[in-house]
Amino acid sequence: MPLSIDFKSGDKIIINGAVIENLGANVRLSVHNQAAILRGKEVLSAEDSNTPASRVYFALQCAYIFPQNQDEYVESSKKLLTEYLGACPSAQPIVDEIFENISNEEIYKSLKSAQKLIVHEGEILSKLGAELDGVAVE
Incomplete structure (x- = not known):
């Protein structure tokens, strides 16, 4: 279709x-x-990939757009995902989903999952910001 x-x-x-x-x-x-x-x-432009999750998305985007260099970009995204997970274990289900999509050679689906990772990152940073604001008030 x-x-x-x-x-x-x-x-x-x-x-x-x-x-x-x-x-x-x-x-x-x-x-x-x-x-x-x-x-x-x-x-996502290279200039706008300025957070850990957005760098994952950018690497996967490059893997999708430039299939001649897909292996290189996929390896880069895997490394970035592993580092991200080390810093943010609550992202495990999303990271697992991305890894599964990569292993199934579904790079576009992994991009969609990486969008979830960016949202998750934003939520975590918002919570952290709120906690820091609460501490600063005290």
């Missing part, structure tokens, strides 16, 4: 490593074969 993509004016999309920007009117695309596709909202 083809993948339908609404491609709005000004939006960017990556298809098999090529960045494509819609400079005209809104378009609806239909992709009929296997392709590595990331919509603009799913793309």
Whole structure:
């Protein structure tokens, strides 16, 4: 079944490593074969990968977009995941999910799981910030 993509004016999309920007009117695309596709909202720049979880996402994103270097990026993401888990054991279920997706060679699914890791990281940092605020008040 083809993948339908609404491609709005000004939006960017990556298809098999090529960045494509819609400079005209809104378009609806239909992709009929296997392709590595990331919509603009799913793309994380190197500059924006500035937290441990976002670095995991970025490495997996590169593994997905650049299959010729996939092994290198997957190994990097595994190392980052192991380090993350050492610092944040509560992320174990999400990390397990990412590792499972990687072992099943489902890199796009691992990206979706890495989004959960970013959310988890934000929640942990928010809790820590609230705790520190509570200590500072006392």
